[in-house]
Amino acid sequence: MKLHLSSWPEVEAYLKTSRGIVIPIGSTEQHGPNGLIGTDALCPEIIAGEAADAAGFLVGPTFNVGMAQHHLDFPGSMTLRPSTMIAALQDWITSLVRTGFDRIYFLNGHGGNITTLNAAFCEFYAEYSLRGEACPVRLTQNNWWQLPGVMDVCKKHFPVGEGGHATPSEVSVTYYAYPEAIKSVEMHPKIAPSGRFADAADFRASFPDGRCGSDPAQASPEAGARIVEAARTALVRDVAAFFAS
Amino acid sequence: MKLHLSSWPEVEAYLKTSRGIVIPIGSTEQHGPNGLIGTDALCPEIIAGEAADAAGFLVGPTFNVGMAQHHLDFPGSMTLRPSTMIAALQDWITSLVRTGFDRIYFLNGHGGNITTLNAAFCEFYAEYSLRGEACPVRLTQNNWWQLPGVMDVCKKHFPVGEGGHATPSEVSVTYYAYPEAIKSVEMHPKIAPSGRFADAADFRASFPDGRCGSDPAQASPEAGARIVEAARTALVRDVAAFFAS
């Protein structure tokens, strides 16, 4: 069930059975020579969408521009400052709580979001803690690639060159869902360098084509289908447990 | 061409031919008994997507939660505070400018966004104006239903009961694109009341089922197809003129 495709009476009915919602959260940022700029938003959107179809839980709109300051040297990348992202998430969460939700599960597609998203949760809880009021809401985040069993499937398909950014796994997930966007690009070097980074200039200097440690030329819609299948199954279980917590 | 389905080298190539981008901007809010909560985000996304396919311009991610405080008494509605929305738009715009864009066209799907979006433009320009630096960027917004010729098509299909919120026209656009989400609901009264509103409690008191002046039971995917066709054509022209300005 997708919030954007539902009417309010349908949501009202849903809330009588569950007060939980899943929010895909990603980023709009370069993903190397053949990866989609929307990869990190699309992956959790795809996985959450299939899981919702399977299990009947509600999926909200995708938080589609995240914290990606380090990618800004590549055309088409976008970022929120962490302070802006915290403010926007406060409004998203507060709105959802206002109309009846008390379990909000963020399915995350971007490593760069993790800390700011957690900070936003603390910002939300802090309002209650500082007022001395018990907060009836629970927030959680999980990266789709860390759902139980998912990384096993990824490694099976891509034992070499999975890397950390613009991975063949995440590119596969998007190729599975958007085959019209498949791009064939030769990678030089085959496996990108790895390492740490600070700001956008530093990132680009270390990772000239945008990849980190990966060989996404291996990506395929078939692998994507398997990964999504594994992630969807795991997500259904994880969400059920969280909503019941 | 969609930013989320493009790679950064594709965007780099695009920027050599055009420095313009279209951002669909909408809202996540109740749209009456049979309208989709995502209506205001989906409509500009659908229209911009088709126009982009036809004309080759670039469409960015949809700004999908807008200023909808007055809808918060209906389940599933979400809002940004105006101050948060201005901050988020600053980051979106600044990011796009940073990687090479200088014409940003917001195709808007929600009346409640208009003033805050304009305020955000002024916030962006003010940074240049206060520094005494000429701003090379131009920002514009247009409501899809006010593109030349669109309202004529809407009125032809719905001479009665178009109204102002949860209109048969906007519901038709979403039914055209998402036929699986069509909902059949009887409306009482047939045409909803009209009027002004302030906060969410006030809105709900005046518009108990969420519609304003409309009869969206008339909505059909066929009408939606015609409206999208008219809007797409007009948008292609409008965007071309803006990018060339």
Place this chain on the structure above:
Amino acid sequence: MKLHLSSWPEVEAYLKTSRGIVIPIGSTEQHGPNGLIGTDALCPEIIAGEAADAAGFLVGPTFNVGMAQHHLDFPGSMTLRPSTMIAALQDWITSLVRTGFDRIYFLNGHGGNITTLNAAFCEFYAEYSLRGEACPVRLTQNNWWQLPGVMDVCKKHFPVGEGGHATPSEVSVTYYAYPEAIKSVEMHPKIAPSGRFADAADFRASFPDGRCGSDPAQASPEAGARIVEAARTALVRDVAAFFAS
């Protein structure tokens, strides 16, 4: 009755008869070769002041620096960023509500304020909407030149060259109230160019002497008197209706 010339016991007595107040809101910005920099603040202050004398309602202090970023290339112009203006208006409104007012009517003198002022209203309402509390306060804004009948008088006096900024009508209103500030300046061209603008550099490039579409050399205190008379009469009616709403 003017708040600034009243004592608190007088306001306490007034609040027993009415909980409404009128706030003139304007701008401090260039108004062409012969227009006053305070024009947009002075006009609503003059009109509200006369209407208050006639009808006995309360007028608060003038919000005298508004959103005028596009005028900053002309000496003496001042602006608030939209985000600052929203914050300041929150404090003004919250203060007035705190001491007993629940109908606040902003009489606006500057087109550039409209969207930010509306965004500020939404910011105020959003606090209630997000808390799920009914807001007992109503806010409204009206431009003095759009009060019923006013533009007719303006057009009668200035059938040609009214334009959009530094209009003969607004300059006349200030000349009527401040005859000591009348300035005689020849305009070249007689009627200023019209068009759109973005930031301050863009505005100055398009409108070199600060006027937009107008010939304010026609301004006269006599015309100002007529315009104020029409506006005052219309305002008294409009305010009464709003306070009674």
Place this chain on the structure above:
Amino acid sequence: MKLHLSSWPEVEAYLKTSRGIVIPIGSTEQHGPNGLIGTDALCPEIIAGEAADAAGFLVGPTFNVGMAQHHLDFPGSMTLRPSTMIAALQDWITSLVRTGFDRIYFLNGHGGNITTLNAAFCEFYAEYSLRGEACPVRLTQNNWWQLPGVMDVCKKHFPVGEGGHATPSEVSVTYYAYPEAIKSVEMHPKIAPSGRFADAADFRASFPDGRCGSDPAQASPEAGARIVEAARTALVRDVAAFFAS
């Protein structure tokens, strides 16, 4: 010369002779049983206006709502939060600097503004200091009643009951300029209590009719004329010294 009554070419000409401006800054707050709510804004406005007429310097718009949280238990009082006031002053100062001013003299009428106004100055300077850039601008504030010689005149007229808030001196200044607003009220007790305060409830508990240590029933337009005369003379000298610094 008043900014609000000047045209931009007049300000341009003025800037060739001086880059200084005076900003009256006050408050909108109760001033006891017979004092005007606008007292703290009107006093510096009146004094700066007369001094400007005498000496030819430029006076900007009055910053008319200040930091007056402790008065909010009295009808008609208004406040900015300190953080809002700092933000607004940043925009005022930055605007003035942008169009050519580099000496900004705040003539203050409200003790409650002093610390926040100073914090705002530091906020402005800090931008330069953190960037490592020399700031060409100088900001200063002075309370009109502390200009050399003014308190002598006040004490001569009101040897007893001057007090600290709603003083006969400040009330006299407004009565001199606005004789139509003179109010005759008996005070009980004749001299109000003195002491410290925290929030609005605390203030009202300690100072039930709003006065602190004063007997403003003594106020007269004649005394006001003398005080303004002394203040105007002192201000002319003080401003000249500051502009020349």
Place this chain on the structure above:
Amino acid sequence: MKLHLSSWPEVEAYLKTSRGIVIPIGSTEQHGPNGLIGTDALCPEIIAGEAADAAGFLVGPTFNVGMAQHHLDFPGSMTLRPSTMIAALQDWITSLVRTGFDRIYFLNGHGGNITTLNAAFCEFYAEYSLRGEACPVRLTQNNWWQLPGVMDVCKKHFPVGEGGHATPSEVSVTYYAYPEAIKSVEMHPKIAPSGRFADAADFRASFPDGRCGSDPAQASPEAGARIVEAARTALVRDVAAFFAS
């Protein structure tokens, strides 16, 4: 009793006897050729620590980076912007109030903090005043050198060259507590210049070695011991009076 060396059950027990706490507040900024960068934080920390040992009241953590924008041209100086300092102090105060304190005494070591600290108090009170709720909390600040009797001791030891920044008295206090940090530096000129300042560049231009009006070469741990003794005694009395207020 020091908060940082206490357990929460000890604080719980303390709160049954007193709801007051002392917060040392200082700055991290240059203090001339022989003064410690931590001087303004260390002095109130030392004095409050000794007084707490003597009298048994509770001392919280030191707010150790303050408003010192004017010192940023000297290595090792740090500042908070006033707006940041207000926000941080809100959180400190709100936290303390949340867990049971209602009298918070800031012992200040830095003149540059005074106005921003007062603005922060007003920001805190304003929340209550705008809500129309009586605030049960009282906040106060005092500079350690202005505690009764302290300046007499300072003047006795340093009749000449006390000055205003990097004074022999404050340097002595730190030398007393940290004899390992005593530095022997010849001063040229013996007594530093005095005067006003704006931003960091202006400060350094006027005070090339960082001192203002002082000769801190006179500093000694022996003088420091006397000063601390006087300050400690006075503080015990002042805190007791405030906690009992």
Place this chain on the structure above:
Amino acid sequence: MKLHLSSWPEVEAYLKTSRGIVIPIGSTEQHGPNGLIGTDALCPEIIAGEAADAAGFLVGPTFNVGMAQHHLDFPGSMTLRPSTMIAALQDWITSLVRTGFDRIYFLNGHGGNITTLNAAFCEFYAEYSLRGEACPVRLTQNNWWQLPGVMDVCKKHFPVGEGGHATPSEVSVTYYAYPEAIKSVEMHPKIAPSGRFADAADFRASFPDGRCGSDPAQASPEAGARIVEAARTALVRDVAAFFAS
């Protein structure tokens, strides 16, 4: 070398040999029945201080109140909201960069700080990335207990009951440095429960005496000495590597 005990000429000299600084960052929060409220600030302060003495690098002031909203149900706990903490850290970092530092190493003592501290780093880098300027500064954070070899020592001393909050290891570190603050308390149960938490009420409900999974009754100054020794040695190496990066 400690910034607070240095003079600015000493820092100037230091900057000729190194542009790096270490900032201890902790929290002020309950640490169970026998742990110090300052534990998380004191531990990194102690370790960094000893390492600085050994290796000669510079240690700045301790950021002593962190993100601890979940502890606010225990007396004496304090928190910054994440958004405030980001703002404060921006000013700390910007100040240090302003006066010459380009490697800032945060030695962290509190798990709750990690995400917000990382978000603050991103906020800092984002300013450069959005401007399109290469950032010359590098920021890093490390938890003292995760320095190479430290946990081995902890586990050797406390094979059982180390837990996650109010651990015997951290309590030992503070007991080593502040033997006067050693507290003897019996723990019930011996080992505290483990688990997750959200806001302060939730934390207290799950962890009634404030400990998580630990038995800090085992803490001893002797163990603390060993742990500090291990941490100091590791830190010297880690800092050297970072400063040389």
